[in-house]
Amino acid sequence: MDLTSTxxxxxxxxxxxxxxxxxxxxxxxxxxxxxxxPAGDKNEPYLGGEKQPFSxxxxxxxxxxxxxxxxxxRKVYVNxxxxxNTYSMGEWMFGMSLWLTFLIVFLLTVVxxx
Amino acid sequence: MIAVxxxxxxxxxxxxxxxxxxxxxxxxxxxxYVRKVVAKMQNRVGPRFAGPFGILQPFYDFYxxxxxxxxxxxxxxxxxxxxxxxxxxxxxxxILMFFPISPFRFHGPFDIVVFAxxxxxxxxxxxxxxxIFPNIFSSIGVSRLISLMLVYEPTWILSVLTPSAxxxxxxxxxxxxxxxITNFSVILSNPLYLVLTAISFITAVASxxxxxxxxxFDIFEADTEIIAGAFTEFSGNKMxxxxxxxxxxxxxxxxxxxxxxxxxxxxxxxNTAEGVLLIILKFLAVIFLLTVIRASSARYRxxxxxxFFKYPLLLALAALIVASIV
Numbered sequence: 001m002d003l004t005s006t007x008x009x010x011x012x013x014x015x016x017x018x019x020x021x022x023x024x025x026x027x028x029x030x031x032x033x034x035x036x037x038p039a040g041d042k043n044e045p046y047l048g049g050e051k052q053p054f055s056x057x058x059x060x061x062x063x064x065x066x067x068x069x070x071x072x073x074r075k076v077y078v079n080x081x082x083x084x085n086t087y088s089m090g091e092w093m094f095g096m097s098l099w100l101t102f103l104i105v106f107l108l109t110v111v112x113x114x
Numbered sequence: 115m116i117a118v119x120x121x122x123x124x125x126x127x128x129x130x131x132x133x134x135x136x137x138x139x140x141x142x143x144x145x146x147y148v149r150k151v152v153a154k155m156q157n158r159v160g161p162r163f164a165g166p167f168g169i170l171q172p173f174y175d176f177y178x179x180x181x182x183x184x185x186x187x188x189x190x191x192x193x194x195x196x197x198x199x200x201x202x203x204x205x206x207x208x209i210l211m212f213f214p215i216s217p218f219r220f221h222g223p224f225d226i227v228v229f230a231x232x233x234x235x236x237x238x239x240x241x242x243x244x245x246i247f248p249n250i251f252s253s254i255g256v257s258r259l260i261s262l263m264l265v266y267e268p269t270w271i272l273s274v275l276t277p278s279a280x281x282x283x284x285x286x287x288x289x290x291x292x293x294x295i296t297n298f299s300v301i302l303s304n305p306l307y308l309v310l311t312a313i314s315f316i317t318a319v320a321s322x323x324x325x326x327x328x329x330x331f332d333i334f335e336a337d338t339e340i341i342a343g344a345f346t347e348f349s350g351n352k353m354x355x356x357x358x359x360x361x362x363x364x365x366x367x368x369x370x371x372x373x374x375x376x377x378x379x380x381x382x383x384x385n386t387a388e389g390v391l392l393i394i395l396k397f398l399a400v401i402f403l404l405t406v407i408r409a410s411s412a413r414y415r416x417x418x419x420x421x422f423f424k425y426p427l428l429l430a431l432a433a434l435i436v437a438s439i440v
Contacts (some may be wrong), residue, residue, distance in 0.1 A: 010227075013208040013211075016211070017201050020128065020133075020134060020204030021204050024197075024355065028192055028195065028199075028352075028355070029196065
């Protein structure tokens with residue numbers, strides 16, 4: 001089977017990468033793969049023989065990746081949280097429906113363009 | 115029913131042949147060959163005990179590392195690491211889907227763009243996977259890797275473009291990897307085309323050597339200088355996966371050289387025993403060439419390596435311009 005459109009090929013190639021990366025992430029996370037886990041003080045970092053807390057030396061890698069989203073879209077995020085977290089189920093449902101509608105319209109637009 | 119068949123064919127391609135399983139076995143066998151050649155050059159024996167002639171040693175090493183105790187720094191994230199390694203391995207497997215060996219393949223005008231896009235992902239995946247673990251040596255290694263990427267990646271793409279540009283003149287599907295491979299006889303029809311392809315092959319070998327981090331371009335790893343550079347915090351199964359990614363990248367890169375610059379099974383056909391045997395022989399010759407350069411060179415400094423790359427880069431560019439004009 002030959003794939004013809006460059007855009008479609010890019011999407012499929014990205015899909016291949018994504019499927020394999022999810023598979024490998026699951027293999028790495030699978031507990032049976034690791035036979036011996038470091039226990040106790042092996043988790044403690046040392047520098048020059050002294051205990052060195054990681055919090056003083058490094059930044060959280062989760063923050064490294066998420067901070068881009070948090071900082072660039074902070075206003076949107078705060079706005080959405082304010083509107084949705086009102087403890088009213090109706091408003092939450094309205095927000096979710098709006099989001100779902102946006103996704104469907106976006107996907108339909110992409111399909112029509114392709 | 116047809117949709118199910120297509121999905122099954124797709125999944126078989128990415129997970130079995132030429133997907134993950136085939137690539138895993140082939141790249142580990144390739145690692146054994148490389149280790150034997152390097153050992154021979156250094157007057158050693160190399161892998162010996164696991165299996166006949168030690169052929170199973172890389173498999174045993176991989177299994178051992180996957181089971182071994184590992185240390186993950188508190189601020190690292192092992193799952194994110196797995197995701198990035200998977201992206202690196204996945205991009206290489208997707209590259210194999212450009213070759214005629216794949217039952218489900220990419221084939222269309224300008225698919226070389228997709229090929230270039232996939233090629234970038236391996237380096238980016240290594241860089242991101244290293245940056246997950248906070249370590250000064252990892253950061254230095256990654257900065258070197260990114261600096262090198264700025265010179266070897268354009269050289270690599272320009273080298274691959276030259277034979278593709280030659281074949282595109284005689285093909286209805288321009289700049290397609292599969293068309294370049296299947297119409298290799300076009301390159302042999304004119305001595306000038308042959309010279310241009312030979313020049314591109316040399317520049318492609320130089321950029322592949324750098325891409326794989328083999329001597330003299332092992333600057334981003336540079337053990338004895340920056341511990342293990344980008345790979346400093348990798349232990350246990352992380353080490354196994356990063357080694358596997360390197361082996362798979364070697365396998366994919368050498369396969370690409372064999373198919374695009376050396377004609378693959380040419381003058382035979384892919385579905386014949388002679389064709390398959392010729393591909394294997396050409397592949398072993400390419401790996402031998404890369405290994406000899408690796409085993410007989412000392413490491414460049416970063417500025418020396420970047421200075422060196424102006425020659426292959428300009429040569430590849432000149433070859434592409436001539437191939438486009440003539």
